[in-house]
Amino acid sequence: MSTLSLVLIVVSVVGVGVGAALLIRRQRYIKSLRDRGWTFDGSPGFDTVARLSNPPFGLGFKRSPDDQITGLTAGGRPFQVIEYGSEYWKGWVGMVTLSRHLPELWVTGGQTLPRSGVSATMVPVPPALGTGWTVGVQDPAFANEVLTGQLCVALLTLVSSQPGVNLSIDGDQLVVQDPPRKDPEQLAPWLEQLATLAAAIDAAPLDRWIQPVREPRLSFYQHPEWYWVGQDDSLLQSTPVTRSGHDHSTSNVIRGRDGDGPPFVAFTHDWKTTRTESSTDSEGRTTTRTVTENHSEPLLGFELPVHLPRLTVGYSGRGISFESEAFNDQFSVKADDQKFAYDVIHPRQMEFLMATRPSPFQVTGNWAWFQVSTHDHQTIARNSYFFRDFLAWIPRFVWKNVGLQDSPYPQR
Incomplete structure (x- = not known):
């Protein structure tokens, strides 16, 4: 028997002995x-x-x-x-x-x-x-x-x-x-x-x-209305996830709201893509292999109380021209209805956007979807507080034009 084989046997015996001793100690404990x-x-x-x-x-x-x-x-x-x-x-x-x-x-x-x-x-x-x-x-x-x-x-x-x-x-x-x-x-x-x-x-x-009794669900520090869902693949049918690829799933799904702000859903979307690669060696023989890659993207959306015209607020591309050159230099705003855009992005709203520099987002129908690079506690909170204040800067007459009697998000 070689020295290496003997050493391996000794190590295995010692490992089994240590494991048994730990198990016995745990059972006694x-x-x-x-x-x-x-x-x-x-x-x-x-x-x-x-x-x-x-x-x-x-x-x-x-x-x-x-x-x-x-x-x-x-x-x-x-x-x-x-x-x-x-x-x-x-x-x-x-x-x-x-x-x-x-x-x-x-x-x-x-x-x-x-x-x-x-x-x-x-x-x-x-x-x-x-x-x-x-x-x-x-x-x-x-x-x-x-x-x-x-x-x-x-x-x-x-x-x-x-x-x-x-x-x-x-x-x-x-x-x-x-x-x-x-x-x-x-x-x-x-x-x-x-x-x-x-x-x-x-x-x-x-x-x-005395504080209200909390619901028995996984919650988040200083965000009492956030709660953990985990996985909800029904979101794949109703949210703007990437549609290509296969084996789509959701993970780390969080729902909630902050105070009187709009409800949100935040999660990670995971999926796979598969492609075929061919290569030829020096002797002219061709081999083919299948390559599968894993992908993920963070999603963060806020539900609105009423359907709104499409409005995109970003930082690149040609957008609508507003009266503030400083704002035009920093932001690119696009909309299906330019009058709606001018009503929403008024001078005070421009000042607010330039001061906060939010993540790019698009309002479409009853949802606003933010373009975020990470799915974490801080990203959700920052955009949640921002978007509630953004909605509060929308004038009352705009809300009335879309069917509400008053602004659902009054100024704080």
Whole structure:
């Protein structure tokens, strides 16, 4: 037997041994959890995180819940410890349930950086917490009312037993990153500390801050009316996707709206094309092969409340001439009805377009389709806010001309 063969056998035996040891250790770990009356699920569904939308949740299109531990604390408060991953973060989080759905709150202390992806106002830290803490909220008044002396004492107790604390309120969940999940003997008292924090929040007079209960579906941070669909190939029949090729499908379908803005659909369209290539070698023999290529394109469309004449706003090609040379130099506007174009693209609208420089788009019928290069959270949000304001700049008489009594998008 050669030396190489012997080495391969040894490596294989060691690999099998390590795998068996890891499996045995995992089974013992799961048993220790169940012995406490807790539940372990190695393949939890998306419903386990559907009510959560604040980072690390609510970001990205690829979300992956993994090993999950659930149960009740000593006082009967439901908890969850779960492994979670997305394009932006991967790790473990622990959470306990609050008695009310509350606005977002962010508290970090010790050797911990503020949570990535958060958009919040940093407010002064209560003197009772001391130094080394940061607090973020959307409304500073909420921070003043929730950070009671009782909660500050509980936070100081929690940080005294670990290097740092990264805590948030997400609806009716008090969420903390990096739980000591490897050892149930450490996890149990840690969960009791979270329960103490939750009890302090429940005891505070915060009823005026109660938020609406969210629908149990995958949502997006600070976009409560966006929701994840995943795949909806019926869109291939009703949207301006590329028609050539074969094996057409949709992925990462998102629907929603922002406030009183128009509803949107955003997704990736995937398809394939096949071609035949022939080549001749030096001896004159010809061979033929079939080449299949994969393609994708992002689609972003906004639904309008009424049928509008075709109007295209872009940056290239010969377009309608407007009274502003600065606008004509930057934009190319095309329309089937020039009067409609002049009514919509008035001087204030031109100023708005030049200030915002939106993605090119075309209004056609009951939809406006944007020419975007990527399908992501930021692209959808930017164009959603822009288009709502663009529609608000359309004069009332234009809306009346197409059958509405008033503008569906008043100026803000």
